[in-house]
Structure formats: structure tokens, C-alpha cells
Amino acid sequence: MKIPFLNSVIAWSLKKRKHQIDFFIKYPIEVQQEVLENLIKQAKNTEIGKRYNFNQIKTYSDFIENVPIRKYESIEHEIDQARKGTPNIFWHSKIKWFAKSSGTTNAKSKFIPVSKVALEDCHYKAVKDMLSIYACNNQHTKMFGGKNLRLGGSSEMYEKNGTIYGDLSAIIIQNLPLWADFSSAPSQKVALLSDWEIKMDKIIDETINEDITSLAGVPSWMLVLLNKVLERTGKNNILEVWPNLEVYFHGGVNFNAYRKQYEKIIPKKNFQYYEIYNASEGFFAIQDQNNSQELLLMLDYGIFYEFISMDTFDDENSVAIPLEKVQLETNYALVITTNAGLWRYLIGDTIKFTSLKPYRIKISGRTKHFINAFGEELIIENAEKALEIACKKTNTSIKEYSVAPVFMKDGKKGKHQWLIEFIQKPKNTDFFMEVLDTALKNINSDYEAKRYLNITLEKPILNIAKPNLFYNWLKNKRKLGGQHKVPRLSNDRKFIEELLQLNNISL
Numbered sequence: 001m002k003i004p005f006l007n008s009v010i011a012w013s014l015k016k017r018k019h020q021i022d023f024f025i026k027y028p029i030e031v032q033q034e035v036l037e038n039l040i041k042q043a044k045n046t047e048i049g050k051r052y053n054f055n056q057i058k059t060y061s062d063f064i065e066n067v068p069i070r071k072y073e074s075i076e077h078e079i080d081q082a083r084k085g086t087p088n089i090f091w092h093s094k095i096k097w098f099a100k101s102s103g104t105t106n107a108k109s110k111f112i113p114v115s116k117v118a119l120e121d122c123h124y125k126a127v128k129d130m131l132s133i134y135a136c137n138n139q140h141t142k143m144f145g146g147k148n149l150r151l152g153g154s155s156e157m158y159e160k161n162g163t164i165y166g167d168l169s170a171i172i173i174q175n176l177p178l179w180a181d182f183s184s185a186p187s188q189k190v191a192l193l194s195d196w197e198i199k200m201d202k203i204i205d206e207t208i209n210e211d212i213t214s215l216a217g218v219p220s221w222m223l224v225l226l227n228k229v230l231e232r233t234g235k236n237n238i239l240e241v242w243p244n245l246e247v248y249f250h251g252g253v254n255f256n257a258y259r260k261q262y263e264k265i266i267p268k269k270n271f272q273y274y275e276i277y278n279a280s281e282g283f284f285a286i287q288d289q290n291n292s293q294e295l296l297l298m299l300d301y302g303i304f305y306e307f308i309s310m311d312t313f314d315d316e317n318s319v320a321i322p323l324e325k326v327q328l329e330t331n332y333a334l335v336i337t338t339n340a341g342l343w344r345y346l347i348g349d350t351i352k353f354t355s356l357k358p359y360r361i362k363i364s365g366r367t368k369h370f371i372n373a374f375g376e377e378l379i380i381e382n383a384e385k386a387l388e389i390a391c392k393k394t395n396t397s398i399k400e401y402s403v404a405p406v407f408m409k410d411g412k413k414g415k416h417q418w419l420i421e422f423i424q425k426p427k428n429t430d431f432f433m434e435v436l437d438t439a440l441k442n443i444n445s446d447y448e449a450k451r452y453l454n455i456t457l458e459k460p461i462l463n464i465a466k467p468n469l470f471y472n473w474l475k476n477k478r479k480l481g482g483q484h485k486v487p488r489l490s491n492d493r494k495f496i497e498e499l500l501q502l503n504n505i506s507l
Contacts, residue, residue: 151217
């Protein structure tokens with residue numbers, strides 16, 4: 001355990017950063033404008049900078065007039081060139097690292113550039129901010145007296161033409177500053193093991209006798225690990241293993257679906273859950289208040305933000321707006337320009353602003369992860385809220401789920417098919433689906449209109465998944481651990497058919 005004096009020094013240095021955070025909270029538009037100006041200045045002599053006349057861009061209006069919105073497929077050829085070692089394409093310094101990212105809607109991998117400055121001024125800065133914010137909100141924290149249990153992805157790294165690609169968490173862990181590596185567990189060697197199931201056993205070996213005071217990782221995978229810790233130790237809850245555990249930093253999936261399970265195995269009334277919003281493309285937001293579900297948009301990480309209202313979303317042809325024009329509770333697609341060379345990049349996430357002073361957000365879903373097969377415009381936020389209502393009313397708990405449309409055929413109307421893996425099953429599945437359907441109608445007027453008198457949509461159907469169905473599905477795809485996620489909502493039946501086949505269910 002680190003000595004108290006060192007703990008005090010760490011806490012003091014982290015709290016100093018809070019003053020800079022307060023500055024961008026007070027002057028958000030000015031800070032964002034300065035970020036944009038610096039990015040353009042640094043990249044004006046790159047191929048992208050010359051192509052889009054960066055040397056002539058003086059204002060935001062100039063920027064949007066010259067630089068088009070792009071998604072990954074439109075810049076893939078340039079990223080391929082950079083991965084082959086060609087410098088100065090979209091950033092002024094050579095990009096050595098590329099984060100391999102494969103979303104649930106596309107089996108094809110993406111390779112997201114990660115510059116040295118992005119590692120330092122975005123990802124590592126965000127980790128310090130996460131700790132700083134928590135320390136400021138919890139003055140009597142003893143977190144720095146123990147270690148953080150980190151749960152990252154695979155260490156499989158591939159080098160070619162002087163560039164390296166792999167899981168973002170592996171890139172981050174391999175380049176961690178000494179202070180961060182020193183205060184983390186397990187060891188770097190174990191943290192980066194490729195085989196997920198072997199890695200979990202090794203993590204338990206290295207951590208059950210450590211003083212773990214905080215956790216960090218994706219909720220679905222962290223829950224698997226914690227349950228294995230209980231199996232190994234025979235303890236009733238995690239606090240019997242790590243009595244000084246006080247906070248869990250989580251992100252990657254909606255936490256509401258897992259909250260009850262965590263509260264059961266970590267039965268501590270004042271235990272803190274802190275959400276973060278990070279991705280291969282950057283680190284965007286951090287929960288800045290205790291017991292909140294809002295995230296503070298971090299404005300000085302070398303990322304310039306724009307937003308597209310989903311009401312008018314038209315892919316790369318969309319019209320984006322800057323931060324000062326956003327409105328509360330509007331569903332926006334996120335567009336980013338970054339210090340790793342992504343220019344007006346359509347990341348695929350959607351967010352809503354819950355506050356404008358300061359700018360706080362909540363993640364609402366993905367531009368591709370929704371169901372609009374019949375004009376119902378069902379997004380993940382709707383599904384998660386309706387499930388929360390249904391579970392509460394039926395005393396039910398859910399582990400994983402996926403939803404897909406059943407298309408109109410042979411004169412039959414369309415409907416939604418829910419595949420749910422329950423922890424605690426409802427006593428009456430028909431009533432559960434009735435509550436879920438009613439909640440969706442109350443939440444989403446488009447869904448309600450399509451369900452009216454079953455004119456377009458019939459009532460949804462439910463298939464119950466076998467235990468560990470989704471885990472085994474991911475395992476078969478070699479996607480255990482890390483940032484890999486179950487596809488929640490799909491506009492087609494590709495994923496659900498695979499899951500149903502594994503579950504031995506036919507429609």
C-alpha cells in the first residue's frame with residue numbers, strides 16, 4: 001500500500017486539474033473555438049489540409065464550407081495508406097498506432113488512428129480527470145491507498161510497415177505512464193492476455209490478495225469477472241474480498257441493465273458508480289457528480305464537437321451545428337474533429353444534452369443501432385427505459401437482450417422479436433411483454449402510432465434465451481472481453497437469426 005504522504009500528493013495534484021475543468025465550464029464556446037483553430041493550424045500542411053484549404057479557414061463557417069462530413073468508409077483508403085507507413089496524410093506527425101475497432105453492426109474491422117498527442121492530451125488526460133473529479137467530489141476518499149482493478153481487451157498487436165494496430169485498451173496499457181501502471185492491477189502482462197477465459201483466472205490470481213479500492217471496465221465483462229471472484233473465493237459478496245472497494249468507473253454499455261446485479265454483489269450504500277464515455281476515436285465525457293447519470297462533455301482534449309439532429313439525419317449529407325446551437329433533449333448524432341487526424345468524422349453514436357450550463361450529456365444510442373423497419377424509430381434509449389419499467393413491475397431482472405424486426409410476409413403484419421436472457425424470469429411472460437409494449441408506446445409516439453389497433457405492427461413476441469447464450473455467441477465469434485458488445489437493436493435479422501440458431505429456437 002502506498003504511504004499516506006504519497007496519497008496526499010497524488011490527490012493534491014489531481015485536484016489542481018479541477019481548476020482547468022472549471023475554466024472550460026465557464027468558457028465552453030471559446031475553448032472549443034481555440035481547439036478548432038489549433039487543430040487546423042497543426043494540420044494545414046497535411047494532404048487533408050491542402051485538399052480542404054486549411055490555410056484559408058478562419059471561422060467555423062469556413063470550416064464547414066470547406067471540409068465535408070465523412071464516415072469511416074469514405075476515409076478508409078487514406079487510413080490504409082497511413083497504416084502502410086505514408087506520413088502526413090491527415091496529421092502532421094506520423095501515426096504509429098491504430099486502434100482496431102469492430103462494431104456490432106459491421107463485421108469488418110475499422111482501424112482508428114491514435115496519435116501520440118491523442119494518447120497524452122486525450123486518453124491519459126481523461127484518466128487523470130476521472131480521478132480528479134472523483135477525488136474532488138469525495139474529499140475523504142481512500143482510493144489512492146489501494147489499487148485499481150482494470151479490465152481491458154486483448155494484447156494481440158500486429159506490426160507492419162512501422163505501424164501497429166490492436167485493441168485500444170492494449171495500446172493505452174502498453175503506453176501507460178509509470179504512475180498509472182504502478183497503481184493498477186493486474187500486471188501489464190496479465191492485463192493484455194489474449195485468451196479472455198485464461199486472463200480472468202490470472203487476474204483473480206493476482207488481485208484477490210491485493211487491496212483493490214476501485215474498478216474500471218465494461219459492466220458486462222466486469223460482472224463476469226466479479227462473479228468468478230465469488231466462485232473462486234466462496235465469499236458472499238465482493239466486499240468480503242476487497243473491503244476497501246469504493247468506486248466503479250464504467251462505460252461502453254448502458255449501466256441501468258446491470259445496476260441491480262452490482263448492488264447485490266457490492267452491498268454498500270455509499271458505493272459510487274462513475275460513468276465515462278470513451279471510444280477508439282477519443283475520450284469524450286465523464287460523470288462529474290455523485291449519484292448522477294449525466295456526463296460532463298470534456299471540451300479541452302483536442303476534440304472539436306459538432307452535432308446532427310437525428311430528425312434531419314442524412315448520413316454524410318447531413319447539416320451539423322456547433323456546440324452553442326444545441327438544444328436540450330434533442331437526439332444528436334456526434335461529429336468529431338480530433339488531434340489524431342479525424343476531420344468532421346461521423347462516429348456513429350447519438351447523444352442528448354441534459355444541461356447547457358455546463359454542457360452535460362447522456363448517451364442515447366447509435367445511428368445504426370435502431371429499428372425503423374416500419375417507421376417506428378425505436379432507439380436504444382427507448383428500449384432500455386421500457387425494459388427498466390417492465391422489470392420493475394414484474395420483479396424481473398435481465399442479463400442480456402437483442403431485438404429485431406419480423407418483416408411483413410404472406411399478408412402477415414410486422415412485429416418486433418425480443419430475445420432476452422433473464423437472471424430472474426417473469427412469472428407471466430405475456431404480462432411482461434404487455435408491460436414492455438405499453439411502456440414503449442408511452443415513451444415513443446412513432447411506435448405507438450404503428451401499434452395502434454395493430455394496423456402496422458402487431459404486438460411484440462418474446463423468446464427466452466438459454467443461460468449464457470450471448471456469452472457463447474460472442475465466444476464463437478472470438479469477441480469475448482474488451483469493448484465487444486451484444487447487438488441490442490438491429491434493422492435486419494442477421495444477428496438474431498445467428499442467436500436463435502445457437503439457442504435452438506425457430507420463429
